[in-house]
Amino acid sequence: MSLAAVNDFVVKFANVNGSGSASANGMFAKSILRMGVPVAARNIFPSNIQGLPTWYEVRVSEAGYLGRRGGGVELMVAMNPQTWDQDVASIEPGGYLFYDSSKPLPPAKFRNDIEVLGLPLTAICNAAYTDPRQRQLFKNIIYVGALAHLIGIEESVLETLVREEFGSKVALIDSNLKALAMGRDAAAENLAPIGLRMRRADKVGDRIYVEGNSAAALGAVYGGATVCAWYPITPSTSLAEAFTAHCQKLRTDPKTGEARYAVIQGEDEIASIGIVVGAGWNGARAFTCTSGPGVSLMQEFVGLSYFAEIPAVIFDVQRGGPSTGMPTRTQQSDVLLAAYASHGDTKHPLLFPEDPAECFDFGALAFDLADRLQTTVFVMLDLDIGMNEWLCRPFRWDDSRKLDRGKVMTYDDLETGKVFGRYLDVDGDGIAYRTLPGVHPERGAYFTRGTSRDPYARYSEEGPVYVANMQRLLKKFETAKTLIPAPVARPAKRRTPHGAVYFGSTTPAMHEALDLLEAQGVHVDGLRVRGFPFNDEVMAFIEAHETVFVVEQNRDAQLRTLIMVEGGVDPAKLVPVLGYDGSPITARFITDEISRRMQGSSVTPTPQAAE
Amino acid sequence: MTYITKPRLHHPLLQPNALGFTRRDYEGKVSTLCAGCGHDSISAAIIQAAYELDLPPHRLAKLSGIGCSSKTPDYFLGNSHGFNSVHGRMPSVLTGANAANRELIYLGVSGDGDSASIGLGQFAHSIRRSVNMTYIVENNGVYGLTKGQFSATSDPGSKSKRGVVNHDQSIDLVGLALQLGASFVARSFSGDKAQLVPLIKAAISHKGASFIDVISPCVQFNNHVGSTKSFDYVREHNAAMNRLDFIEPRAEITVDYAPGEVEVVKQHDGSILRLRKVAPDYDPTDKISAITHLQLHQMRGEVVTGLLYVEPDAADLHDHLHTVQTPLNQLDDAELIPGSLALDAINDSLR
Structure with missing residues (x-):
């Protein structure tokens, strides 16, 4: 029995890094948004430029769940022979496998409980193109055309996206439209539409689709940052690059063409934070962006900023550690590193944005706080928020707002x-x-x-x-x-002794988990913490509940430690729920962990299983 | 000795400069360095240079790292903002300060431990970025505050006070600065104020990265026989390439020299450097020959001093970044915040 679903399924693309799949996959995700259906798309990629496996997971959710769901996928687009076996294994029973059937594969490479959709993509490309690069790039566009036919993405939506993407480059528009049509026609001739269907809806509203790093950089522009000093490190590099690009458009003197900003690529993270501290001392709003290994190197200067009371802003786009660790995998594992950075008795304000809209808000707010408090303020993003495009409310700015220089x-x-x-x-x-x-x-x-x-x-x-x-x-x-910023409560429908505290990119999966739990009759009050030091509301919430699950994406329950230490909270009261395998935490994982603990079977944390 | 307060009373005969300040108005707190320390002579030279330049003290910012030399900014220019930062990291802090406000004068004070060891990277990168600054290394070849360890500028074969011989090669900061693109490079000796004061004045007036390596003997740990940074050794081996007269932009030129005796270099701000040649074949505007000359003389164990290289029309970091003339720290909200209309357009582009 093949799966059937409308506007609610997961499509995963398995590709080879550097094969040009990213823009085609991105077009696929955006076409779903343009049909009015919310989408959450995540790149799962290696620390590599070319050759290693990479995946792109697109969650289609008319209900608006934007976290990772967990479990298998309904449709696998298997374009990478290296990962074929694991990709085929990850399909839900009754799901669909779309693949390039140009070369015959033995029956043992398939499963009996899934529907197999083969198209000879390589053969089609070889017949249509002679240039090897074109053969490779257009293969991606061709499969998007085929998928559009299979699940019912409107032709006009894709055409509009192609025209927007290539603007005045007519030749590129024509060739991409031709490739889309080739895929669509091949699918129409050889395959029937499948049980997963797209239906036009109106659930996107005025929301925008943007990466957190770009949003945070834009926040820095609106927050009046003029000096950016940085050193390249995944996953924060695109933040500095976005700041430069935003400034070129928004901060160039219209008369003279001169820059109302200075971006300096430091020789390392130490120099970068040194430049920020020097600029802050001299009254310019300055920031650096980095990740955990960079924050480690910046420790001495962060302490100087604390004691000498110099404003500074650090965007920490968190990832798995250490330096040779998991640079392209997401985590929330710098919480303690940032909160207590440096030697001596030091502690620092942290902000935890939940999505790109808040990356913008906190990106601007951080500079007011740093000037007001004359200290280093950390904005704690992570790879999931920073480098993936998220659907979020539009950016807002009140023109009557003035920069608070402290x-x-x-x-x-x-x-x-x-x-x-x-x-x-x-x-x-x-x-x-x-x-x-x-x-x-x-x-x-x-x-x-x-x-x-x-x-x-x-x-x-x-x-x-x-x-x-x-x-x-x-x-x-x-x-x-x-x-x-005060925490945001998400109360359960019934009065309950159980609470859950969470922050940052965990939020969408957490909210879905709270709904799933409620459907099981398990009621949990949610509280999204937005920063450190904790406001009184956070402590009042913990006080008001018997058990509080602290859900986070690190091994050591770092936010829990911070709450225990700073709030003097009994550790027994705070139950850790920890997903830290490097892929974004899923709603199903959180749901299972909390319901298991509620049944009293165990309080030992188990890590999220790798998928 | 910080409990000693310097008397504010000035001798009535002290000459005020064009701003009405006497030399003493450029002083700072009482030095806490050892009696006879070369660094105190450098502080005195900085005071003299600032006084002679008629420098408004608040228009200069003094920055340093950690070490004996880095303590000295507290002992001069008490009406200037100072920043005693992190070991070896003064150059990045100064770079940031300069980025924030291009209008102030930046004086970086460092030592050989601070700049040639822990801070060698920052030394190099601040110079290659052409930060508009005067970077002075008070070079004594030894770690003073931690009591006598060799530094990276100690010459091979030189002996520590405890009799240990250094076998490591020494780092030549002047040679590095030349190679890295400093547009003003000089070396002097803390014991030669007549040479040092005009060099500091010229460096402060120079636009771009100015570097002065000042050999400054440590009387406590590196002033013995066998040291190549002692008063006696430097005096005996000092090979001055030239003698500099610094002439301010509007000053009248009153002294004449015979042709061939003097080289005249005009800097971007109109100030004139008149170099009385000591080494007749030395041309401080020719980098390649300067490097060759330096290497030759240093191989003979000589301490080459004087204005070693100058590129009078150098560009600086702000030229490279094409920043606005208004200091970045003085831009107002309207110049910084693009506003809600621009944001609406950005939102539209993200749908």
Whole structure:
């Protein structure tokens, strides 16, 4: 019995890296959006430029579930002989296998419980094209044309996408349309439409489809960042590149063509954060973007920023560790690294965006917070959010909003005789005023160093002076709690002693899991944490529940540790649910883990099985 | 000695400069370095240079790393913002500060441990990026604050105070700076203020990466027989290539020299460098011959000093980045935020 589903299935493309499949697969995903059906597409790719296997998983969900579902796939587009066996094995019983049948394969290579759809794609390409590169590239377009026929993607939708993609390049438009038609015709001649169907809907609304890295970079533009210093590292590289591209369009002086920004590719991550700290000290909004290995290298400077109280923003696009680890696999495993970065007693504000829309919001907010709190603020993305296109609400900006530059003493302040003590808490919020170099000929200059100085920045190694300063920094961290975005609650339909805390890219899978649990009669209140230090609402939520599942994508339950340590919470109350195999956590995994624990069978965490 | 407060009282006969500041207005806190330290002489030379240049102190920012040399910015230009940053990382902090505000003067102060060992990478990259700065290395060939270990600029064969002989090759920061594209390269000696002050003035006036290697003997750990960074050794082996007179853009030229005796270099800001030749065949605008000359003399154990190379019309980082003339830290919200209309258009392009 073949599977039948409308607007609710998973299609997975198995390709060879570097074969040009990405743009064809992307077109497939976007065509579904253009039919008004939400889509979540994820690249699963190796640390490689050419040759290794790569997958693209497209979840079609009219219900709007944008996390990974888990389980097998309904339709496998198997274009990579290297991974054939595992790809065929991952198809749901009754599902479909689409493949290139140019070369005959022995029956043992197939399964009896799936429907096999073969088209001689290589043969078609070889007949139509002579250039080897064209043969390779158009094969991808041809299979998109064939799939469109099989599942019912409207022809006009694909045609529009091709025209948008190639703009004024008529020759490319024609050749791509021709390839789509070849695929469609071949499928129509040889195969019947299948049980998985696309039907036009109106469930996308005004949402946009964008990568988190690009969104965060745009947030940095709107947040007034002028200096970006960075060092290439997957998966954060595209953030710096997007910032450069956004600035070229949005920050070029229209009259002179001059840049209202500076992007400096550092010689390493240490230089990058050094440049950011130097620029922040001098009053420019500055950031770097990196991943865990880079944050490791930046530790010393992050501590200096903490103690010398210099604004800085770090976008940490998290991945599996270590440096030779899983650079193209997603994780949320830098939470503790970032929260307590550096030597000595240090802690830093973190922001956890759930999707690209929030990457934009927090990308801008981080600079206000860094200036207000005069410290390093981390924006914690991950590879899943950063490098995949996500469907999310549109970016919003209130034109009446002003950049909050924090407490900076001006020439006039100094001229009128306001008392300036660089580390003097005059307002009781732990935040002192700073001055920028060059502000006044005779007043306001100070010598910046880590600690060993008094509230007036005069050299001192006295114990009580040091302690008083450290206490003030704690007070400042208390102030930070009031500035970090409040958590977002997702209450269960019934009153329940069970809660679940989660953050970042786990959110869509988590929300689906909460629905699935509810369908099983299991009620759990959800709370999405949006930053650190934790606001009072987070602690109140934990206080109000008997058991709180802490769902995250790392081995060591890092957010749970942070809640335990900072909130003084009994560890027994916080049950870890951990998916950290490098692929985004799935709704089914979370559902199974929570329902299993609710049955009281075990409290030992088991990792998400590799798929 | 930080508990000693310097008297603010100035001698009435102290000459004010064009801004009305006396030399003492350019001083900083009381030095906490050892009595007789070469670094204090360099601080004095910086004070003298700033005073003679009529420099508004608040228009200069002084940055340093970690070490004895890096402590010195607290001891000069007390009305300038200073930043004692991270070991070996002053160049990146200075680069960021410069990116943020192109209008200030940036003085980076470092040592041989700070720049030739832990910070060699940052030294190199800040220079190859042509950051507009004056980068001074107070070079004593030894780790002073940690009490006497060899640094990477110690010459092979030189002896530590404890009698250990160094076998590692020394890093020649001047040679590196030349190769990396510094557009102003000089070497001097902390004991030769007459040579050092005009070099600092010229370096500050120069646009681009200016580098000055100042041999600065450590009286505590590296001033003994067998050291190649001692006062005696440097005095005996000092081979000055030229003597520099720095003439400010608007100053009247009053002294004449016989032809062939002097080379005149005009910098981008109009200042004039008059180089009285000591080595007759030395041309400081010819990089290749400068490098050859340096290598030759250094092989003979000489300490080559003077203005070694200058490219008077160098471009800097901001030229390369094509940044706006207004310092980036002074752009207002309207110049920075593209606004909601632009965002609507971006949203439309993402559907």
